[in-house]
Amino acid sequence: MLVSAMNTPRSGRPALSRPDGTPVRVLVVDDDPDLAEVLSGALRYEGWDVRTAGDGATAVAEAGDHMPDAVVLDVMLPDTDGFAVLRSLHGVQPDVCVLFLTARDAVEDRIAGITAGGDDYVTKPFSLEEVVARLRGLLRRAGMARQLEEGPRLVVGDLVMDDEAREVTRAGELIELSPTEFELLRFLMRNPRRVLSKAQILDRVWSYDFGGQAHVVELYISYLRKKVDAGREPMIHTVRGAGYVLKPVVR
Amino acid sequence: MLVSAMNTPRSGRPALSRPDGTPVRVLVVDDDPDLAEVLSGALRYEGWDVRTAGDGATAVAEAGDHMPDAVVLDVMLPDTDGFAVLRSLHGVQPDVCVLFLTARDAVEDRIAGITAGGDDYVTKPFSLEEVVARLRGLLRRAGMARQLEEGPRLVVGDLVMDDEAREVTRAGELIELSPTEFELLRFLMRNPRRVLSKAQILDRVWSYDFGGQAHVVELYISYLRKKVDAGREPMIHTVRGAGYVLKPVVR
DNA sequence: GAAACCTCTGAGGGCGCTCTGAGGAACATG
DNA sequence: CATGTTCCTCAGAGCGCCCTCAGAGGTTTC
Numbered sequence: 372m373l374v375s376a377m378n379t380p381r382s383g384r385p386a387l388s389r390p391d392g393t394p395v396r397v398l399v400v401d402d403d404p405d406l407a408e409v410l411s412g413a414l415r416y417e418g419w420d421v422r423t424a425g426d427g428a429t430a431v432a433e434a435g436d437h438m439p440d441a442v443v444l445d446v447m448l449p450d451t452d453g454f455a456v457l458r459s460l461h462g463v464q465p466d467v468c469v470l471f472l473t474a475r476d477a478v479e480d481r482i483a484g485i486t487a488g489g490d491d492y493v494t495k496p497f498s499l500e501e502v503v504a505r506l507r508g509l510l511r512r513a514g515m516a517r518q519l520e521e522g523p524r525l526v527v528g529d530l531v532m533d534d535e536a537r538e539v540t541r542a543g544e545l546i547e548l549s550p551t552e553f554e555l556l557r558f559l560m561r562n563p564r565r566v567l568s569k570a571q572i573l574d575r576v577w578s579y580d581f582g583g584q585a586h587v588v589e590l591y592i593s594y595l596r597k598k599v600d601a602g603r604e605p606m607i608h609t610v611r612g613a614g615y616v617l618k619p620v621v622r
Numbered sequence: 623m624l625v626s627a628m629n630t631p632r633s634g635r636p637a638l639s640r641p642d643g644t645p646v647r648v649l650v651v652d653d654d655p656d657l658a659e660v661l662s663g664a665l666r667y668e669g670w671d672v673r674t675a676g677d678g679a680t681a682v683a684e685a686g687d688h689m690p691d692a693v694v695l696d697v698m699l700p701d702t703d704g705f706a707v708l709r710s711l712h713g714v715q716p717d718v719c720v721l722f723l724t725a726r727d728a729v730e731d732r733i734a735g736i737t738a739g740g741d742d743y744v745t746k747p748f749s750l751e752e753v754v755a756r757l758r759g760l761l762r763r764a765g766m767a768r769q770l771e772e773g774p775r776l777v778v779g780d781l782v783m784d785d786e787a788r789e790v791t792r793a794g795e796l797i798e799l800s801p802t803e804f805e806l807l808r809f810l811m812r813n814p815r816r817v818l819s820k821a822q823i824l825d826r827v828w829s830y831d832f833g834g835q836a837h838v839v840e841l842y843i844s845y846l847r848k849k850v851d852a853g854r855e856p857m858i859h860t861v862r863g864a865g866y867v868l869k870p871v872v873r
Numbered sequence: 874g875a876a877a878c879c880t881c882t883g884a885g886g887g888c889g890c891t892c893t894g895a896g897g898a899a900c901a902t903g
Numbered sequence: 904c905a906t907g908t909t910c911c912t913c914a915g916a917g918c919g920c921c922c923t924c925a926g927a928g929g930t931t932t933c
Contacts, residue, residue, distance in 0.1 A: 458659050465666075483832070484656075487750045487825040488663020536869075537817045537861050549890055550863035586910095587892065593911060611900070611909070800879060838881065840921060847922095862889070862920070 395510060398439040399423045400430040400456070401472065402449050409579060410443060413499040414506070427451035431459045434467070440513070441468040441506055446492075457485070468509035470502065489513070496578035500554050504534065525560045528606060528619030530599065532560055539599075546598050551576070555591050556599065559607070559617040568614040645671045646761060649690040651681040651707070652723065653700050660830055661694060664750040665757070678702035682710045685718070691764070692719040692757055708741075719760040721753065740764075747829035751805045755785065776811045779857060779870030781850065783811055790850075797849050802827070806842050807850065810858070810868040819865040839866075 397419050401407040404425065411421040422437050424430040427448045434442065442460060446453035453471060460467055471485060471492035485492060489512060491505050511523060525532040529542045539546045539556065548556065554576050559567070569585040577587070592615055596607050604620040648670050652658045655676065662672040673688050675681035678699045685693065693711060697704035704722065711718055722743035740763065742756050762774065776783040780793045790797045790807065799807065805827050810818070820836040828838070843866055847858050855871045 454656060454659075458655060461659065461663075484660035484663070484750070484825050484830050486819070486822045487667065488660065489667040490663070492821070535817065536815045536867065537864055551891070583892070586894095589910060590892075590912085596911095609910070802880070834881070837883090837921095841881075841923085844922060860921070 394418055394420045395441070396420045396437060396439040397422075397506070398430065398434055398437060398442045400425075400427070400442060400448070401445040402426060402447075403445075406579070409499070410502065413503060413575075414443075417503060425449075427456045427459075430456060431463065434460055435463050438464060439467060441470065441510055443470045443472065443502065443506065445472045447474065457490075466513065468506075468513050470506055470509060472497070496580040498554060498576055498578050500558050500575045504554075504557065508534065525557065527560050527563045527617060530560065530606060530619075532557060541599060541603065548598065549594075551591060552594055552598070555588075556595055559595075559615070563617050563619065566610050566614045566616045571614070645669055646692070647671045647688060647690040648673075648757070649681065649685055649688060649693045650674045651676075651678070651693060651699070652696040653677060653698075654696075657830065660750070661753065664754060664826075665694075668754060676700075678704075678707040678710075681707055682714065685711055686714050689715060690718060692721065692761055694721045694723065694753065694757065697722055697724045717764065719757075719764050721757055721760060723748070747831040749805060749827055749829050751809050751826050755805075755808065759786070776808065778811050778814045778868060781811065781857060781870075783808060792850060792854065799849065800845075802842060803845055803849070806839075807846055810846075810866070814868050814870065817861050817865045817867045822865065 395418075397414050399407050399411045399414065399421060400423070401410065402425050407423045407425070411423050414421045422433055422439070424433045427450045430442070430444070430448075444453060444456060444460075448456065457469055460469065469485075469490040471490070473492055473494055475494045489509070491509055493502055493505055523533060523535050525534070530539070531541075532539045534557070537553065539548055539553070555572065558572065558576050569588040572588050573581070573585055577583075592607060592609075596605070600607055606617055606620060608616045608618060610616055646669075648665050650658050650661050650665065650672060651674070652661065653676050658674045658676070662674050665672045673684055673690070675684045678701050681693070681695070681699075695704055695707060695711075699707065704724075708720055711720065720741040722741065723746055724743055725746055740760075742760055744753055744756055759774075774784060774786045776785065781790070782792075783790045785808070788804065790799055790804070806823065809823065809827050820839045823839050824832065824836055828834075843858060843860075847856070851858055857868055857871060859867045859869060861867055
């Protein structure tokens with residue numbers, strides 16, 4: 372799995388930043404150190420300032436010290452209940468956004484009221500792209516989107532993606548996508564003109580526990596081409612032996 | 623800490639604001655910390671400036687300090703009776719609006735006497751959508767509605783909802799809805815063109831103590847479709863794997 | 874006290890989504 | 904040109920999401 376230790380955002384894109392210009396601060400709370408590592412790696416890759424904690428008490432202490440803008444919080448923690456942690460966090464920092472991580476079968480358990488407060492949750496196993504997207508959504512709504520490029524819309528050439536409405540259009544025409552197709556295209560659109568390897572795409576778009584082959588990526592690229600490039604000037608290109616690129620059409 | 627986030631509703635909708643432009647100030651008084659947390663989260667999401675108190679004494683002190691425009695007040699408090707708190711509050715701030723939270727089979731007669739004074743009440747267990755709607759109604763009637771968009775009418779395409787008259791029309795035709803259908807539609811209409819997950823809808827439209835499955839949401843969406851979309855161009859759309867969207871018909 | 878209405882549970886079924894496998898096309902290399 | 908590699912696409916199976924119906928239990932209304 373690709374875990375970059377970079378402290379800077381990937382090239383070409385401005386980082387989502389706080390109003391004072393410093394990077395967004397995120398706290399990752401999970402008792403599985405491997406998962407915490409993968410998550411924080413992915414978030415650092417976004418150019419964010421990431422800390423981690425393994426339990427609720429540490430999380431609250433760390434939050435008081437670090438003053439994060441957002442917290443990625445596993446509901447199943449060794450010491451406390453997620454709801455109590457949420458309350459403590461909001462006590463320490465009222466404006467903090469929280470993204471919960473929860474097991475699929477425990478979804479209905481006690482998430483009640485959480486999404487109503489503007490917070491959000493993601494079920495395990497999740498894809499990193501999903502976590503990042505949700506987190507960006509939370510931060511944007513909390514007024515963290517000061518910079519220009521990164522609104523709720525993603526634009527590459529005449530291709531436009533509206534994340535909230537979950538709508539994609541090319542040259543004004545609506546394109547209907549399945550969930551996986553949508554996430555794949557979002558990943559491509561967030562990295563235009565950049566060759567992405569199949570391994571990279573798998574790590575990002577598919578769940579971390581996906582055991583399948585890289586062949587699925589080819590398949591879904593082919594699905595996307597049929598919908599996005601259908602009869603038009605192609606934007607999705609194959610780079611043999613390297614991966615795929617999304618490029619705006621040259622004029 | 624982000625101060626601007628307090629003034630901006632996370633929902634992206636224009637906030638109901640006070641005549642001087644500052645956000646509406648609300649005090650939540652409930653001895654159940656979980657419920658207080660959920661309530662204040664939902665109200666903050668509306669862009670309001672929220673404080674909480676766990677008992678009557680704290681509530682009065684907080685009100686004197688914070689000067690709220692409205693108070694959400696549990697009738698059953700550990701130290702004092704809610705009505706005593708009301709008297710104290712009116713002593714501190716005569717113009718304050720009060721929304722009572724009360725058990726279903728509680729003293730409805732005394733409540734009735736109170737609400738004659740322009741205040742309102744909601745019975746437990748309530749939905750957040752109901753609390754927010756009542757609070758908006760109180761604030762609007764108290765002259766807090768200076769903004770343009772959010773009157774008593776909600777309009778999406780040819781679909782119109784009059785909240786106070788509890789009337790819904792599409793293309794001029796009256797549509798009769800049950801209470802739950804009405805609240806669900808209001809939630810959809812307050813978030814047009816925005817995909818809402820079943821969890822979000824459950825958290826918002828159903829009571830906080832509802833233990834059921836997300837399956838009900840599907841059921842009520844189907845009820846709504848039969849009434850709102852019946853034979854017309856559909857406005858309610860399913861986004862597989864994500865949720866539902868209400869969209870005005872493309873012109 | 875009966876009727877009408879509302880809300881939710883459970884079951885059944887349709888169909889969209891995801892992935893596997895296989896065959897063939899396109900490309901690189903000798 | 905021959906051969907191996909990489910990639911594309913089709914077909915289809917399995918699964919899970921979603922829709923709908925029918926009916927029980929509760930509430931409101933008259």
